[in-house]
Amino acid sequence: MISGTTAVIGLLGQPVSHSLSPVMHNAALEAMALDWRYMAFPCDAEDLKAVLDGLQAVGCRGLSVTIPHKQQVVGLCRELSPLAKRLGAVNTLTPLKEGGWHGHNTDMEGFLAPLKLQAEQWQGAEAVVLGCGGSARAVVAGLQQLPLTAIHVAGRRPDALADFLNDLRAGQGSDSAPLIAMSFDPEPLSRVLQRSKLVVNTTPVGMQGHGGDNAMPLGSDLWAGVDASVTLYDLIYTPRPTPWLALGQQRGCHTIDGLEMLVQQGAAALRRWSGRADVPVDQMREGALRSLNVHQA
Template identity: 60%
Template structure:
């Protein structure tokens, strides 16, 4: 029950109406007995600085950040974790001790969870579609799996080159590939894992039946390739639905959402008893209604 002692958590993004974060986090807060409430807070990029100042001034306990603000908001933090500094992308804000915000990133932890700790990805190839804030966390996670190569696909050459410069590591070389480049078909054919980090196919974001890079390209996939879409509305997306028909193992973004959210809540609350099952159940129930 909301009362005079209730504190605020929230999600900054645009759009955020589709987000399951409020129902998921509020289920966890109730289970933990915390008098906090989590809200979806739509925010335009030009308003970010003002919104952050206002929320800090009213004692907001913490924030998540989603599309399209993960990179822009890093510039507005008073302090960044080493991971967030390396990625140049923030998905979690914690109130700073002396005011302002401490920015970090729990997306890497959330992304890796559904891939399975026991599966060996070493020496295999991956394709990542998109080069925004979420893609930065995905690539950082993939680099810990000792892959052979990671091909990052984007629309603009300048953005791709900047992305690869920021994240290049010797243990998993990054290859930049424009979405209309002829070598893309070969990269897809060799891929053991393809990850979509773009909003293509998301409900309330253009055509929900659209597929990243178009439908034709995916006929060249290896039958053993794993498809991982960070989108979870609709569930499954058209891209994953087509993949399931072809017999691919398909992962949507729900478990990543749950795991990164749990990691954020541990940071905000200072507690380790975050009820992940309650969060997952609440999110799945909301999706089914």
């Protein structure tokens, strides 16, 4: 029931009508018996500051931030967490008592959550990241937390890749795995893939509307001989599975899609907003899956 005491949390982005976050978060709020409701707020870039000021004025308890505002909102925060500063991106806003917003990024925590279930596999292993766009920042920062020996990052534009790696190297620990630049050239990539235990796709290839029904990052030929010992992690979750993950499953690979990252980053945000550790991740996942299945039916 929504009453006069119900507080609001929500999502800022454009577009947001497709988002699974409201269903996911409201399932958790109901299980937690919190008198809050999570709403999706479409917001254009030129309105972002006004929307943030207005939501704080009416007592909003927290906000998720998605495309295309994750970088722009950094400059509108009164405080930033060290991780948000390092990534140059914010996806979680918490109101400050003295006014303004604290900006944090839970994408790295969300990305790492399923990998931590296989923690022993990453000791001394190599990983490959495909793409160096915005979502890849949290991915690489997360991989730097694992006991890997090398992280190979493949990008299409050498200048953009160099800037990306310099940013991530600046904040890495002394014991972090080295970051190695690679092109999208299939021949050297194939050699690296043969000895890697984890491959992460951060590109949109394979998503509905990107490249056709059977599209895979860098084409299907590169993956024809993928070994069953490799874990394939695709940040995409529509369709489910993506053609790339479907091929990996046929080859016996362990596969992870982006739905778990979405759920886990959302749970991390809700823990921050509520100050509670008992966020029901299972209910969030079930709510997201129900909504996703309805939309894909």
